[in-house]
Amino acid sequence: MPELPEVETVRAGLAVRVVGRTVADVDVLHPRAVRRQTGGAAELVARLRGRTVTAAVRRGKYLWLTLGTDAAAPPDEALLAHLGMSGQLLVQEPDQRRAAGIPDLGAPFLAPPGERPVDLTATRPPTLVRTIPATTAHLRVRLRFDDGGELWFVDQRTFGHLMATTTVPTEDGAPGGLGSDAPVLPGPVAHIARDLLDPALDRSALVRRTRARVTEVKRALLDQSLVSGVGNIYADEALWRARLHGTRRTDRLPGARLGSLFDDAAAVMRDALAVGGTSFDALYVDVEGAAGYFARSLAVYGRTGMPCPRCGAPVRREQFMNRSSYSCPRCQRRPRAM
DNA sequence: AAAGGGACCTGGCTGC
């Protein structure tokens, strides 16, 4: 389930493998994958053909490739992607590119100028670094670059989508997301709040806005218009680290308590990012087809009945927002009344 | 107006 660390792992891969390449043509193999494109597949193809990718940018769980012609001006167009629950972006290189020295599957990434190197193999055991399956099952959209490489959008459950769209200026003049300095972001992402790893995030304003909400704290964590990037897995892990039950009311928590909760959420996502994210199965992989390694570091998520790493009490599972929530019954006391 | 709930999806798993 791609949340911020998984999407960021994909973005980092795209920054290395796709930026600088030019789209020759696009094949849309499933209309649902482009359902948010007003003009459908034809419009997506028309807007991408001939465009060069200038940056890979992410805010929360959304990522986009900016499409440039003039390097000096802010990009006016972008290919927006959301992975939904099972979306993957896989870079496919023809054999001749491998022979020409492009890093093979599982090889360490080289960082472009100004970006921290991401070595996806150093922190994960070789058994979890898999080659890209040669199957085209669930292949929804295929971008073909003019150098013979391809970018595949694969999505089993079709909750994800691609969309070519114009950009709009950010409200605060800061960069639209991580991966580019341009103060723009795709129009459909304008309502998505900055995420907890965004340098331009105003933490104290976030705490104020959260306290002004009259809702449960887990709902607030999952509200992408309040703070983005957090999904069900990292919400539960953050609440466990903060020793808070998800049904605690935001308006009744001290600001300092909320502040440390957000710090815990940022920390758990940084920890996950360092090992390539969380993979339970083949549904989440990076652009090379490699699985993340954080699943073994989860404290409570998916661990019903297993001991809390802090106190040993068996992890509890509850229904919440039509989802499963996992918590420690001893470390995370349920509030008395709703 | 803010908050909550359901729909959208498919494949793997469980239980009868």
Place this chain on the structure above:
DNA sequence: TGCAGCCAGGTCCCTT
């Protein structure tokens, strides 16, 4: 053995 039903959950949209 086969099949029905459940479960996973991010986001949009509708209702309250």
